[in-house]
Amino acid sequence: MRGLFRENAGEAIVGLLVVILAGVFILFAWDRTGGGSHADGYKVTALFPNASGVNVGTDVRVSGLxxxxxxxxxxxxxxxxxxxxxxxxxxxxLPADSSAAITSEGLLGSTFVALTPGGSETPLKNGDTITDTQGAMDLMALIGQFINKPSAPAGGDQGATGAKP
Known part of the structure; x- marks a missing residue:
């Protein structure tokens, strides 16, 4: 048995490293998806007309934090x-009249929910609903509108003949 272990020691070490790496990956995924975070926090609901790019675990930020x-x-x-x-x-x-918007960190950045504090004296509490929201922008539709926008003639509107009046 000892001879078998000596011959396969490298394979055993690689196997152990793979198991450790898998454990680190699981902890990283748990942290990134919000597993267990803010379990003692309060929960609010926000109603969005379009929530493209938002999934469970997406960050919620105020002033970038x-x-x-x-x-x-x-x-x-x-x-x-x-x-x-x-x-x-x-x-x-956060004040009860805070607003929420779905935005991204840039053209290719990740999507997050940005909260903007309002001016109310009463704070949000567990179970409240944020109704002042702005949904996600459809970037592909905006680019398509820009590309397919009909262009005006270079010399302005000169009629069907092209002659100046």
């Missing part, structure tokens, strides 16, 4: 809007 994450999403059967459940850090007390 992560203060929570998306914990669920479903279609509201009455309004046909997407109801996104957000878990927020209990240390952050």
């Amino acid at each position: 992560k203060i929570g994450s998306v914990t669920g999403q479903k279609l509201d059967p009455q309004t046909f809007q997407v109801a996104i459940t957000i878990a927020l850090d209990p240390a952050v007390k």
Whole structure:
């Protein structure tokens, strides 16, 4: 048995490294998807007309700083809007009239939910709904409109003959 282990020691070490690497990957994925984060935080719902790019685990930020994450999403059967459940850090007390927008870090950046604090004296509490929202922009539709936009003639409108009046 010892002879077998000596012959395969390199393979055993590689196998151990693969198992350790898999464990690190699982911990990284758990952290990135918001697993267990803000479990003691308060949850609010935001209604969006378009929630493209937002998934469970998407960051929720105020002024660029992560203060929570998306914990669920479903279609509201009455309004046909997407109801996104957000878990927020209990240390952050946002005003009740805060607004939410789905935005990205740039042209190829990741999508996140940006919260803009309002001016109300009463803070958001567990179970509240944010109704002042802005959905995700359809970037491909915007690019398509720009590319397919009809262009005006170079000399202006000169009629069918092209002669100047």
